[in-house]
Structures are given as structure tokens and as C-alpha cells.
Amino acid sequence: MINWLQVLMNSIVWGCMYMLATVGLSLSYGLSRFPNFAHAEYITFGAYMAFLFLVVSNLDIYLAVGLAVVLSAFMGGLSYLILFKPLKSRGASLVHLMVSSIGLGFLIRHFLMQTFGGGIQSFRIVWPTISIGPIVTTPLLLAILIVALVIAFSLHILLTKTKLGKAIRATADNPELAAASGIDLNKVSLFTWSLGAALAGFSGIFLAMRSSLVPLIGWKVLLQTFAITLLGGVGSFYGVLIASFILGLSENVGVVILTWLGLSADYRSAVAFIILVATLILKPEGLMAVAKRRA
Amino acid sequence: MADPLMYLLDAVAYAGIFGILSISLNFEYGYTNLANFGKVAFFMIGAYVTAIMSSLKYPFIVNSILAILITGVIGVLTSLPALRLKEDFLAITMITLGEVMKLIIKNEEWLAGGVWGISGIAPAIVIPGLTFRERLIIQIALIYGILIACYFICELIVKSPYGRVLKTIREDELIASTYGKNVFKYKVQVFAVGSAMSGLAGGLFAQYIGTVNPYMFEPTVTFAIWMMVILGGPANNLGAILGAFMVEGFQRSSRLLKDYLNLPLDPVNLQVMLTAILVITVVFYRPQGLLKEKIKPYEGSLHKIIASKFMEVKSWIRRS
């Protein structure tokens, strides 16, 4: 018999990780209106920075993670300021923005490969096992759940209660109107890009601690984060929340079903992609887009 | 024995194959603004169709016609749902579809050899008793014959009234549909032609290197083709070919240069980083690519350009 509770647990953990990885992409996509392929490399960058501080420099774990997240935020802000903002002001087309973000992604990835080497790195931490009833888990997974919850809640507060959050939502809805009503588009974008990259870096650290650190770590989840973004509806935070868990669930349940059917578990990513394509055909604006417009 | 000319010619042959891909993408993106980020899927299907047919001992001409037909049909099938999407959604959907197709080929061993791939694909033209150089020259002649054919087909299409409709769709779909053009139908047709062309390139690739396996068709191939088009110049077929030569040249030269220069960086990293910087620079300072689109110089603003396109379309409608 399959221990479905454990499968559910894995799905939730993955949902949380996907959520952290994707929120930034979705928000910056909604704000700047193009998919940033370099977002995957923010994930990688955060993980490598944590590795640098934690393993190479031997700092305290909280300090190391904090520094890595701050540096990722810096990276995100910088790439917006140096590359995407000037490009947008020059009137670059959507495709040009996408292609230059691919270029930026390659640049960051190969810079990291040059600095840290192309090999596999490890955080060298053994997580003790905790059993809760039939579920087996580790402190890291619990930490991921708690962090994701806290971040989701604070993002909710940020987006609905604060002036900045309202400005972000207003800008994503209608940039011209937002600019006309006195919102500093530049500041809002810079903040969103930095925040998104910081969260991506955070998720990268978790990903790397959960598995191992390789230069392709971000690239391996990039298509999934795109799928979540589109599934949830571009720019919609709540959409990302729901879509992350749908994807986490479909991938993990997918493995079980595929193996039952005698198919290769390699198809697990295909399950997520097929859900994405189906959504786009049936409901191109994503799950939450309508709700977002009404709000 | 050593024959550096062969290596150069090999690079030329590769550039030719990628030139076809780059032209096909240019046809889709440069002229009609269809952001197809799933190029590698059609390239792969073309290669696999040729490989499978070749293992059944069919001649290349049959294989390539079949490759064209199948990729064309798959192009239509994928475009029917996908083309209703905006270009960024289309891009992501196409990458995803490419990955799914690769997964299918990788996992279904009965279909196309699974993880093992297919090898022993016969070259298109087999003349016994030739030297390597002669054989390579025959290959290049074949590849460039097809490249030139593709080039002229594209040029003919885009210079025809049909092509003007495509350009109008690129500039503003609304205008095209206002003039009674079924924009969707045009897009599907363009997508089918572009896909068929990449399928043909895939067939050429398979018979040229003689073996295919799923690990050859990663999304990075798509990105490379995009870089070729963006570098060379969208909506300029010569630019697309130039881009193919440049990207292929970069890759080869980093391999060669590392033997003579003591590079401070790993050659692969250096080459990728330089290519990325070059692409970003081109997008920044010369978004129209190294070779610009050849358009008749229009006076005045974008509005006027669109208006004059209007007139072109209008006069064409009147004529036809």
C-alpha cells in the first residue's frame, strides 16, 4: 500500500518550495510584463552564496542564509536597474526582453560555474529524522513549511494592507493608471524585483540543502516555475499559492500513478506540463486572473 | 592525417543546418512575430523521422519528405491551441511542449530507441569510393542547396503580397483582421511552414552525423537558434544565416583558441559568457540585429508606416 500521507507531505513541501521560487517571478512578470528566464539563476545564485558563507567561510547558519538572501535581492535589483529597466525604456519588444533575460541567465550561471567549478557541492549537514505518526520528516522540511507559511502570510499583509503592496498590485493591473495616480513605478519595480530575487535565493538555499548544489539547480525548476506562474495567472500572488500546490501534488502523485501504470517515472515533469498546456488552452488567463480583476 | 580544412568545412556544414533552422525561426518570428521557443522539438522530430525511416532502408528523399510532412502536421496540431496565446505565453508553452516530446521519445523504446537512440543512419548521398573531403563537399552541397532553397522560398513568400499580410500581422494584428484577413489561419500556415523547415533541417542533421539520441535535443539548442536570429537580424534572412555562422564560429573558435591562448577562464564558460554579453549588447544598441530588415524607407512616424502598409494591403486586395 502506498503511504499517501507521506506523498501528501512531500507534495506540500514541494508546494512550499515552488511557492518561494515562483512568487518573485510572477510578481515581476506581472509588473514588467515579460517572463524573466534569468529568474532560475537567482535561485542558483542564492544557493551558491549560502554555500560560500556557510561552508567556505564557515559563518553561522542564520547569518549565512541572511547574507545570501540579501545578496540575491541585490542581484535581482541590479539586473533590473542595469539591464531590464534601460531596455524597457528603450522600448525593447517582449521577445527582446525574453532573449536578453536568457542571456543574463547564461551569464550568471557560467559566472558561478567559473567561480565555484562545475562540480557538485554539498552543505554537509545531516538532518535528523523526525517521525510524526506515519510521516517521516526532517527539521529542514519543517523549516521550509514554517518559512513558507510566514512568508506567504507576510506577503499577504504586504500586498493587501500596505501602501507599497497596493502600489504593486495597482501597477500590475494598469501601469499607466498607477503612474498617473502618483505611484513611483521605478521604486515599485525595483522593490518587487529585489524581493522576488530574494525569495528565489531563499528557495535555492532550501533546494540545495535538501538535495545537493549544482550549477543547474535553478534551471531544473525553471520550467516548473513558469508553469506555476501561468497556471496561477501572471502577477497573481494567490494564484501562485494555489498553483504551486497543484504542481507539487501532481508531480508527486504522478510518480506513483506512472509507476503503477508501468510507465517511466521520468514522465513526472510531463504531468505538470500537460496541466499547464491544458490550462492555457481552456483558461489562458490562469486560475486566479478573474478573481484578481474583481478584487 | 590532419586536415584542418575538414574541420572548417564541418563547421560550415553545421552552420548550414543551423542556418536553415535560423531561417525557419526568422520566418516565424521575424516576419510574423510568432515567438516559437520550441524549435528544438521540430528539429528533433525531423531527425527522428529520418533516422527511423533510414533504418527501414528508405532513401533520404522519401525520409525528408516524410519528415517535412510529419513536422508540418505536428506544427499545425500544436499551433491550433498554442497560437491563440500571446507571444510570452506561446514561448513558455512551446518550450514545455518541446520537453514533453523529448520525454516521450526518451521513454518509449519501441518508438524510437528510447535512451539508446538510433545510430547507423545512412548519409543522403552514397557514392562509393570517394574521399572524406569529397563526401563532405557533397554533404555541404546538399545542405547548402536546401539552405538556398529555403532562403529563396522564404524570400519569395515574404516579398509576395502574402508576406505583406504577414508583416502587417507582425505590426498590428488588429489592422490585418480589420482588412478581413483571417489572422489565425495565416499564423497556422506560417507555423506549419516553419516547423516543416526545421523538420527538414533535423533530417539533414540526422543523416549528416549518422546518429540521434534524446540528449542531443536540449532546450539550449532552441536558445542557440534564437541567439542566431537576434544577433543576425530578425526579418532579414541573410542576417539569420550570418547569425548561424557567428554562433557556430564562436563555439568552434573557443575550442581552437584554448590550445594557443592561456585563457584565464574555462573556454566553455568564456565562450558562453561572451556570447551572452554580445546578445545583450545587440539587443541594447542594435535591436534590429547586425543586418537590418530591408524595408523601403518610409517617411515619418510609425503611424505613417502602418498607414502605408495599409495601402499596400489594400492595393493587393484590390488586385486579387
Added chain:
Amino acid sequence: MSGKSKAISTSIALIAIVVIALIAGAAGYYTGQAAIPEAYRKGYDEGRQAGLTEGRQRALQEFSPILPIEIKVGCIMSLTGLLGPMGASIVKGVQLAVDEVNSRGGIAGRRIVLIVEDDGTDPTKGLEALKKLVEVDGCQVVIGPMASGVLRAMGSYTNEHKVVLISPSATAPYITTEFPDDYVFRTVGSDTLQGKALGELLVKRGTSKVVILVMNNPYGVGIMEESKKVLGTSVIKTIVYDYSKLDFTTELQMVKDLKPDGVLYVGYYEDGKIMLRQALEMGLDNILWVCAEGIYGDPMFEDPAAAEFMSRACIGTRPVAPVGLKSYEVFKSKFRAKFGEDPSMYADTAYDATVMAILAIAKAGDYNGTKIREALKDVSQTFMGATGYKLFDENGDQLYQVYEIWDVVKKDGEYKFEAIGYWP
């Protein structure tokens, strides 16, 4: 297009090309010497301890034929990509052999120049690298590649151009059947043998319910097919997993729920570290894990969780030199002296491949692929390398292969591989 704008566009294109050339030029400075990638630059010139046997030394000096002044030997390994983490050490094995011969005067005074290319574990790039080595550098002997998939893409080119290709680690069974009587050799046994060895090991350990957990590539699927022939009905489930994933908990959960008494696992370092770390977290260490050589090596111990799991649950097989072989110890000490580390998996077979290639060049007396191939077959008749006898059969496959059965032991917090038996 107007003349002026054409001129501008052409000049901009030219400027762009010039700028790129300048950047490339400024990035490096000319030294006239082959650059060595960072990964194995360390230790390149350290130590010149030679250890060619007297007989071989004489064999190298006896022939003074029409050889080129510099004998360029090619080497294609995966320094990046999936197999990247294994590649650097294997190149060191090749480097060791070449340096050893050079420090003893090369082949009749001719220096051997090693040209290393990276294939990125990508068949297309690998073929391109081979073309570069053969066509630009004129190599007639190439050591590599590592991956069977890459080797497959090179096979027909090698045969057509009559270049000898010796792979130290491509173990897929089809290499034998696909290129019979050819220029492709390998200094390691086929997975047909290892699949059998793994299967028999599981049977010997008294397992009756086995889950096969393999990566979805020729290596994993190849061993799966071979071992199934041995294991028969005791296989209760086969899980072929996507090795590019970062999480295998659900696959592992299925293994756990099936309650097997043995797991046959095939993976590489990258996915292996993740798999075994998560297996520890899931508490799968009460099952016997029998693993192939893809995860054998000290890099696995960089992840303490994976190392801990291996010490608790894993045994496995790997192709090795026969029991108590002196020449392996000699090789190991030489490797240690030169690079300050123990040779990893396949550095030894790469060393043997290189020594055999050099001896074959000397025997052939001419830098010519066809002659070297014949000579290589002769050399293999009597050759005793670091990994034992390397007698080739008519397909260029190694005729005998001994597999070590390894176990991981933990001593004072340090993990170590230990041999606990041999197959056959």
C-alpha cells in the same frame, strides 16, 4: 536599404566582430603552450616520478621509426555536464601516463603531447571535439569518451577515419554489438557482466523481493535489463527515475511501501547524492542497497548524509584489478605522489588505456590509426596494467573483468570504501 544605412550596418557588424576578437585576445595572453583547464591544472608539473617497467621502457626505445617529432594524443572527457564531476580525475589518469612516458624520453625521443577536449556529456559536442582532434591536430589515437551515449555518436566517424578510440568507462553493452571489428576499444568490462554481477550479488545475499531503481539513461537501463535476467521473478517493481530532478522522496516512498528486502540502485554522483541523502531521511537504511559503480568514489562522501547512508545500507560492485594486484598499488602511489589524492573510479582504466595506446604507437612504429589498431591488439595480448590483464576480444572489448564487491565502513567519523569480495 539606402547606401548610407547599409554602410552603417556593415560597419557596426565589423566593429562588433573586432570588439569580440579584442575581448578574446585581452582575456588571455599568448604562451604557445596548450592551456590546461583549471580543474586539473593543479599538480600538472608536480613530481616526475616515473614507473614504466624496464621491459616497456626498452620497448619504447627500441623502435626509432618514422614518427612525428610531437605525437599528439587526444583525450575527450566530460569535464562539464552530468559526468563532469568524474571527468577531472580521469584526465589526471591520462595525464599521469603521458608525463611518465615523456619524462623517460617519450617514444624514441619523440614527445607525447596530450590534447584534452571537453564533451560536456553531450553527444553532438563530443563528435565535434573528436573531429577537432582528428582534423585539426591530426590525432590518430583518442582516449575517451566517458559516456556510452557519446561514444555511440563517435563510432561510425572513428571507423571511417580509422582513428583508434579507447574508452576507459563506456560500459553499455551495445558498444560491442554495434561496432564489431572496429577501431573502438574499451579498457573496462561491459555492463552485461556487471548487471550479472549485481544480480548474483543480490541472490547471494538471500533477497527475495527486489526493487530495481535505475536512472533513465543507457547506463541505468542497460544494467536493469541485464540484472533482470538473473533476478527473474524476485523483482517486484522497476522504477526508472528522472535523474535531473532534485527530489526523489516519492520514488523512495514507493520503495518503502513495497517493503522489499533488497534494492538494486544505479545512478551517478549528482543524483546519487540526492537519492541516498533522502533515503537516509526516509529511513530506508534497513534495506540492503546494491549499487553499481556510478556512485563509487570519495566525492560521494562530501555529502555526509549520503556517506552515512552508504555506510549503513550500501554495498556494490565496481570493475577493478584482480585481487591483490601489485601494479594497482604502484599506480595508486604514483597517482598520489603526483596529484596528492587517491585515484577515483576509472582514473586507473584511463591510465591503462593511455599506456596501451602509447605502447601500441611504439610498436606500430608509425603514427597511423590502422597500424596502431593492429599493434594495440598485439599489445593487449600480454599487457598487464594497473587494472590487470587487458586482453581484447575480436570486438575490442575487454575479455576478462573482475568486479570488486565494496562496502562502506565508518571509522572514527571517516568513511572509507572497503573490498569485501570479488566477482566472479
